[in-house]
Amino acid sequence: MILRTLIRNTNLLISTLLILSLFSFVLAFLFPGDPLENLSGLTNLSEQEYERVFLAYGFDQSYVTQFWIYLNKLFEGDWGLSFASGIPLWQELSLALPASIELSIYSLFVSLMIGIPLGFWAGFKYHKPADYSLLAISVVSYSLPIFWLALILILIFSLSLGWLPLSGRVSLLFDIPEVSGFMFVDIFNSEIDNKNAAYISALKHLIMPTLSLTIITAAIIFRLTRRSFIDVMSSQYIKTAYTRGLSHTQVILRHGVRNTLLPILPLFAMQSAVLLTNAMIVEFVYSWPGVGNWLIQAISQRDYPAIRAGMLAVSSLVIVVTIMTDVSAKLINPALVGENHAEN
Amino acid sequence: MRRIDFYEDDLYPSPLKHTWQEFQKSHIAVLGMWILAFFIVLIVVGPFVMPFDPLLQNPNAVLLSPSWEGSGSLQYILGTDSLGRDLLSRLVYGCRMTLGISLLLVMIAMMLGVALGATAGMAKGVRSSILNHLLDSLMAIPTLLIAIVIVAILGVGLVNSMWAIALALVPQFVHNTREFVRNEMNKEYILASKLDGARKLHLFFYCILPNMFELLVVQCTMALSIAILDISALGFLGLGAQPPSPELGAMLSEALKVAYKAPWSIALPGLAIFLMVLSINIVGDGLRAALRNRLTQ
Numbered sequence: 001m002i003l004r005t006l007i008r009n010t011n012l013l014i015s016t017l018l019i020l021s022l023f024s025f026v027l028a029f030l031f032p033g034d035p036l037e038n039l040s041g042l043t044n045l046s047e048q049e050y051e052r053v054f055l056a057y058g059f060d061q062s063y064v065t066q067f068w069i070y071l072n073k074l075f076e077g078d079w080g081l082s083f084a085s086g087i088p089l090w091q092e093l094s095l096a097l098p099a100s101i102e103l104s105i106y107s108l109f110v111s112l113m114i115g116i117p118l119g120f121w122a123g124f125k126y127h128k129p130a131d132y133s134l135l136a137i138s139v140v141s142y143s144l145p146i147f148w149l150a151l152i153l154i155l156i157f158s159l160s161l162g163w164l165p166l167s168g169r170v171s172l173l174f175d176i177p178e179v180s181g182f183m184f185v186d187i188f189n190s191e192i193d194n195k196n197a198a199y200i201s202a203l204k205h206l207i208m209p210t211l212s213l214t215i216i217t218a219a220i221i222f223r224l225t226r227r228s229f230i231d232v233m234s235s236q237y238i239k240t241a242y243t244r245g246l247s248h249t250q251v252i253l254r255h256g257v258r259n260t261l262l263p264i265l266p267l268f269a270m271q272s273a274v275l276l277t278n279a280m281i282v283e284f285v286y287s288w289p290g291v292g293n294w295l296i297q298a299i300s301q302r303d304y305p306a307i308r309a310g311m312l313a314v315s316s317l318v319i320v321v322t323i324m325t326d327v328s329a330k331l332i333n334p335a336l337v338g339e340n341h342a343e344n
Numbered sequence: 345m346r347r348i349d350f351y352e353d354d355l356y357p358s359p360l361k362h363t364w365q366e367f368q369k370s371h372i373a374v375l376g377m378w379i380l381a382f383f384i385v386l387i388v389v390g391p392f393v394m395p396f397d398p399l400l401q402n403p404n405a406v407l408l409s410p411s412w413e414g415s416g417s418l419q420y421i422l423g424t425d426s427l428g429r430d431l432l433s434r435l436v437y438g439c440r441m442t443l444g445i446s447l448l449l450v451m452i453a454m455m456l457g458v459a460l461g462a463t464a465g466m467a468k469g470v471r472s473s474i475l476n477h478l479l480d481s482l483m484a485i486p487t488l489l490i491a492i493v494i495v496a497i498l499g500v501g502l503v504n505s506m507w508a509i510a511l512a513l514v515p516q517f518v519h520n521t522r523e524f525v526r527n528e529m530n531k532e533y534i535l536a537s538k539l540d541g542a543r544k545l546h547l548f549f550y551c552i553l554p555n556m557f558e559l560l561v562v563q564c565t566m567a568l569s570i571a572i573l574d575i576s577a578l579g580f581l582g583l584g585a586q587p588p589s590p591e592l593g594a595m596l597s598e599a600l601k602v603a604y605k606a607p608w609s610i611a612l613p614g615l616a617i618f619l620m621v622l623s624i625n626i627v628g629d630g631l632r633a634a635l636r637n638r639l640t641q
Binding site for chain 1: 372483485486488489492493495496497500569573576577580581582583593596600603604607610611613614617618621622625626629
């Protein structure tokens with residue numbers, strides 16, 4: 001059973017990734033301009049050079065061969081060059097992606113820490129003032145447009161109060177070489193004098209982007225947890241547990257918590273995709289050098305190779321995260337297996 | 345839910361009426377509905393009552409603060425922006441654009457999604473299996489991400505972003521319709537109609553659709569709030585509506601340059617988006633709760 005789930009999802013993962021890379025290949029032909037330039041990112045070539053690139057990408061052969069060569073190049077890390085900067089896209093992406101992942105992971109962690117306990121608390125106080133006020137706060141916070149929220153935070157904490165820095169990941173005074181793309185790891189590995197000051201600076205830069213992401217994600221997680229807890233507590237087996245003479249605490253700890261969290265685990269998978277999208281907007285507002293900011297710049301500059309590579313990277317990341325969360329949810333909770341495709 | 349009338353007949357409300365009664369029990373939901381109604385009235389009558397054209401620039405009144413602050417003037421109640429355009433008029437036109445476009449997009453997405461979903465729900469075999477797999481993966485990707493991808497292909501602009509969002513909203517409608525239709529198809533009242541010789545089209549329009557109405561309304565409110573957030577987000581990122589168009593997101597991104605001097609020009613358009621989305625979410629929540637209460641009774 002477990003093996004079947006794993007195989008099925010690996011198949012799904014591989015075929016989806018293949019479709020995504022095919023899609024990104026086709027994009028080079030759909031975009032305006034020369035497909036070869038869109039694939040390689042090389043512009044203004046002399047005739048001999050063009051001929052060389054033409055052969056290197058297999059453009060004298062069938063589309064199937066071209067796609068095969070493209071796939072090989074993807075695996076070798078040769079994603080082409082950016083029109084705007086002329087830097088290899090793989091190099092740019094390998095610095096931009098970790099920055100986005102870093103931001104998303106921190107805010108996901110904080111959101112879970114806030115959302116789940118509050119969800120239980122509200123479910124506990126179902127239809128009491130505490131529940132109503134938490135519910136009201138959650139509706140308000142997930143209705144907030146994230147870009148506006150980020151701007152308001154800037155207006156309050158940077159411009160009015162001057163407590164937190166406006167943009168970026170770390171103060172420009174620190175010259176930290178970007179190796180892994182994860183700021184704290186890079187600071188740790190760097191050879192600057194005052195590392196502690198750099199840590200504090202990085203932390204200060206992190207607060208506002210994380211906060212604006214957290215406010216919205218925590219509200220959604222809160223609502224999922226609360227609804228699930230209420231549904232569980234009104235079910236038959238909880239009543240049975242009470243009739244067996246278990247105390248309130250025992251019922252909740254033994255039956256409530258576990259059964260509340262199990263069904264919402266796969267929903268968190270969807271939230272991680274939403275979180276990543278929101279992170280893209282937040283990056284744009286705070287000039288955070290992540291993949292979202294990078295992709296949006298590429299779209300406005302009509303940097304077609306960068307759009308192609310950025311979209312492939314972002315969508316692959318979303319798919320990988322979604323499928324992995326889905327698989328782990330199914331492994332923890334076998335009741336989910338077959339639910340999606342029960343009819344097949 | 346039983347009311348007794350003068351002749352002591354038992355009164356059983358129709359399902360729609362019943363949901364409406366349940367909905368009205370929540371005062372907050374009704375309040376949300378009134379705010380939403382206010383916005384809808386605003387987008388209809390707004391252009392007739394607004395004092396200024398949203399694109400009219402007045403070089404003598406640049407960056408005026410709202411009228412209740414020191415340097416404000418009563419002529420421009422909510423102040424002006426960096427080109428001397430009346431903020432109130434721009435806001436009203438902005439709501440008109442953002443909400444109006446979103447309503448249109450949700451309608452398009454709903455029709456397309458329901459048609460596809462119904463076809464998928466009634467189909468069997470390989471065709472439905474492929475569609476289901478595709479949908480499951482599409483559902484996992486947020487609409488804004490799909491919209492950004494589509495905008496990247498089509499190019500930047502309001503019309504392109506509208507297409508993008510409409511297409512991005514479709515999978516959710518397809519998914520929900522398919523699930524619902526599939527469940528209903530196994531029920532006995534459908535079997536009865538089938539035995540009467542009803543064709544699929546008849547089955548869908550006369551048997552399933554009436555039962556699906558409330559679900560669709562709930563789904564539409566969710567899609568509407570997503571559409572508003574997405575269209576203004578794309579405008580804000582410079583991928584959708586372009587300045588000087590009074591789209592709320594585009595207004596926000598224009599106001600960024602003067603955020604220091606005119607914080608109200610950032611606060612107000614965002615507040616408008618927030619209030620619209622909030623009222624829609626409250627109504628949606630209220631409807632969902634009402635449906636749940638009706639079905640559990």
